[in-house]
Amino acid sequence: MAAAERVIVVGGGIGGLAAAAALHMRGARVTVLERAPSLEPVGAAISLSPNALRALDVIGLGDDIRALSAWQGDGGLRAPSGRWLARTEAAAAAERFGGPLVLLHRATLVDHLAGRLPSDAVRTGTPARLTDPGVPGDPRRPARVETPDGELEADLVVAADGLRSAVRGTLFPGHPGTVHSGFTTWRVVVPLPGVAFPSHETWGRGAIWGTHPLRDGRVYAYAAAVAPAGEKAPDDERAELLRRYGDWHSPIPEVLAAVRTEDVLRHDVHHIAEPLPAFHRGRVVLVGDAAHAMPPTLGQGGNQAVEDAITLAFPRPGMLSSADEPVADTLPGYTAVRLPRTTAVTRRAVRAARLNVLTTGRAGTAVRNSALAALSKAAPSLLLRGFDGVADWRPPGGPSGADGDDSGAPRMLAADHGRRGPEENTP
Template sequence: MGNTAVIVGGGIGGLAAAVGLRRIGWEVRVVERASVLDDAGAGISLAANGLRALDELGVGKAVREAARGQYNGGTRTPRGRWLARMDGAALEEAVGTPIMGIPRATLHRLLRDALPAETLLIGAEATPVQETGPGAVRVGRGDMILEADLVVAADGIGSRFRGRLFPSHPGPVHNGSTVLRAITEQAVDLRTDFELTWGRGAEFGHIAFLDGRAEWHAVLSLPAGTRFADPLAELRRRFHDWHDPIPALLDATRTDAVLHHDVNELRTPLPSYAVGRIALLGDAAHAMTPNLGQGACQAMEDAVVLAAALAAEPSVDAALTRYDAERRPRSQAVARAARQAGRMGQQLSRPLPVALRNTVMRLTPSRAAVRMILRHHDWAPPELSRPDR
């Protein structure tokens, strides 16, 4: 088996895959169409499974040092009543770590730092070259072709490679929600590490960072394509009477810092994550709603499992068969759970279902809540066999 790979997409999943493949001795090139590799975004919560994947990739220590543990907080009503409290200490006791919050750009930088600069080819589009073979991609608009033993398509929810491999697949669909998010410009006086607040057809949440700033997000039940001339003004109007610190978070944010995206997902599961010498990874394979905070964690799991399979199996074909068998059932189960969590959260809008959900949440013991979280967080990565071992 050869040991060269082209990874299409320089997001968190693509970079994690590059780090993992290099750790097993592969030569890697990452092709990213964006001209600047900064993974623009707000914040991210890393659960134990994602942190364990990062440990196996060799960057877990650096990520933990840059992240803030989520020990307290939970879920509230717009008036501030607690529906469920977070017990980060109990979660840490169960799996060895609390959930940790970190700016997405910081995580992206730490993954980039683990790669030689020459690994990254930015500002270039990549497309499959079928006439040359399944392990080749055309880069840019010219005739530059990169051939490799493996192509990893980590090109996001709108993946061109997925469209080529599965032309009859319906692709991503809108789930009925849109999300606005940002990182505050300065530190905010917060009493909790993480919160979600569920109203009728709306959600507001925050993640506190190590430097005192915070990421906030607002999810609204709205048609795809809905946009606001002044997003902060619109959010102040919608959330002005919700509990503290929601107004303070909005006041600490610049208007030009607000990101606005519709929530889309691959509702129809793919029949395989690998075709020929092309492997799909991350959102290209299993884009899910953000309700469980597992999107990036699942992509990093993909990266570790792919590298481990390539290190252990005698051929690329055998490795990709193993990768698909290990990753597809788990990631698609997590995607289903995320979709269900959204239906029981912000997407509820009628008074009776909202009241029933709130009652169930208030009556659920904290130990039971921890057990539910562990279904997705308690994952052990395969060990990567490195040439230096």
């Protein structure tokens, strides 16, 4: 890629900043346009699995993020009574997939990614509208983006503008967009001194709860429950959590006791059920939720956005060398490898949601929980096998020296721990 290649990134979330950092590393002149007044993220955490951490290795951030890991020892799935349905160990997961699962506050990851960019690369309080996708290879047809300060031209536009992506609607006006996934989510990050517990997720009837310690001593908790789109609590969302989860096992009551009303974030979950025909058009490429919004039940939304970013910036072996071919000319190859993989992950996340959140009947819940407990005893690595084909992904031509498998279909379940804001799917 020529050093003078001009790149505009629309959206300053995880996917946008990761793409900006990777493209800047390749020598591009990158400008990030973020409509919010700052990059300060919504108060939630994010889990990064080994596939995303290996992607971050390419831009020199993987080890910095791994050092923030707080999840050690046992974890797994529980019933509302506290009974363990399935157990996992961090060491076993790291051995199987070549690294840990790292849970950290989203603000920390944003700071690390933004720190890889020049100080003037990010423009906050700057909404952007794509006016022309441009034509690769034609210097007379750059992409054009309109901002309040005027129109900008770019050799490449990276659309990382989230679940309700305006750029996606401009590129593919006939696509139906997102659909409601059938449930809503709540998230909190609170201090909980003196309460020790293993990282876990709890499955009830039409509802789940997750509680996870952060390295800084705070606790990240999320909940999801079957609910119609647009529904809100009749009083406040903390009271709603108490009604739904207040009698579940410890430490859930302790977490709820520490929560203030203003701490609770609630958002409905949506996903792209019909895959896009492509992830690019002209000089414009989609990453993250803009391309493949998925339910958070597989824990891969933010991870797939990071994979997108690195695959886009370094599409061939020899990842850290400069390339002559402009990135805009490689977009068909990006679509070819990313669309099948993210479609498979999205479909798996939908199936996982049917199993954990959307199982509402008493009999069905009992059968599910009994089966999980029995299978976990017979095959202790059951939950870990659910990440085969997901967490073991490697960037093409990455640090291992082996080309990654960017088309494999993963095989089961987990929990996503937060992404960008009110417009995106997060528990």
